[in-house]
Amino acid sequence: MHTLVYLSLGSNVGDRAGNLKTAIHQLEALGKVSEISSFYETEPMEFTAQPWFLNCAVALETGATPQQLLAGILAIEKKMGRQRDGQQKGPRILDIDIVLFGDVVVATDGLTIPHQAMHQRRFVLEPLVEIAPEAYHPVLKRTVRELRDALPAGQAVRGIGQE
Secondary structure, three states: OOEEEEEEEEEOOOOHHHHHHHHHHHHOOOOEEEEEOOEEEEOOOOOOOOOOEEEEEEEEEEOOOHHHHHHHHHHHHHHOOOOOOOOOOOOOOOEEEEEEEOOOOEEOOOOEEOOOOHHHOHHHHHHHHHHOOOOEEOOOOEEHHHHHHOOOOOOOEEEEEOO
16 A cells, blocks of 8 residues: 655755755655655755755655655665764755655654644745645644645745756
């Protein structure tokens, strides 16, 4: 049985678009990539003294469990040079977050699904609305479009295609 999962990808070090494209290709080992949003240039949040990010959303059909998918994602990040011993929220070659995993809710020390901050992040919601506006947040009981539309003005997000 396959589950439709939505991922948020971001990069702000090196060839940002190349990093995202490589990661998307690597995700094929974990399932079938069925949709890819445009790329969006986004202003950093929290730690703002760093380069802007390039973000996108990906729909992945997978037979993996949430924990198996997380392990696969962490392996992709590591293979591409992601180091997790640096500053949290700082510059990174690649960041992949599991945003939604069907209607599954997970709350463990190492994994929270739906992503605990997705509803506060325009850089997650804007690309996700492009590919799945009616995707449903099983905890907040709202669609991705409703969550995006409820965001206050703020973080800059510019669609730039897929370069």
